Amino acid sequence: MMSNTDKVRDLWRAFNQRNWQAVTANLADDFGFYDNTLGFGGIGKQSFADYMQAFISKMSDINIFEIDCIEAEGLVVSIASSQGTSDGEEFLPGLPANGKRSGVRFCVIWRFDNAGRITGCEGFYDMLTYLVELGHTTIAPAHEVLHPEIPPHVAAHYV
Template sequence: MPNTYASTIGRLWTSYNQRDWEEMKSLLADDFHFFDNATGISCTRDEWLERIIEYWAGALPDSAVSDLQVVSADGVATAVYELSGTNTGYEMLPGLGTTNKRAALRMCSIFQFTESGTISSLEGFYDMLSVIRPLASDDAIRVSLPFEVQSRPRVGVVYPEGSHVALKVA
């Protein structure tokens, strides 16, 4: 069933890209649980869908998931992907305002699945500074952070041949 997990994750993010919230909901177990390590937010299925719709799709109306790579085994899958969009919706962070700037965020999520193949949990990892950095001015970042912020080159992961499934998200 590992390729089924990759397919389900691909369908989840394709549904996000198409703003098909009902399809997203159908892929999640009734007792689905979400935990966001960057913010500490923990919530249920309906709360998570509301947050996705309100926060990511609301602040970045043209946002889309791309560059999806999935590794899975034994009811668990890890997905690495990019969420990018232009901040033309509401302000993402207090005091930042609507910036009309583009942000691209690399994310890693751990998915667990029920025996029937629906997603029972999603634990998300990303660097909150990578959300702030492209949207805020360097001066605003320097004022709000007690340390020097430097741009780092993007480092890619190389997976062993045949160990992952790369999917195209529509």
């Protein structure tokens, strides 16, 4: 029997392959999702596939990698990285594509029913990093403001 973690990893692999049928294969019919960063969500497999495809329309080469999962009863928390090139539709209203690459770590909490179907998910990611890397805003690097002895761009890796 496939573990819930395996189902989440398969979903991300299917996203990278742009296989929308496989992305939604383990979702319950009444699957619900919510993007906390954008304040947006939906119900149903097709709604989720449309949401995922919207990222492709903004960054055609976006991929998900470094997928770490923590599983507990009825839940999987996935922490992963994404990276892509701003080469499509506006990233956000008023922010046109500019050919720059950006990537962030993000977290999704996946919920499962007793039959092992994914019933919902809730995602969190850092929009400010996207905006800075795509050149839409600037901020002082935190390592300069807070602790100059900490080197920049030290990746956090979760086991």
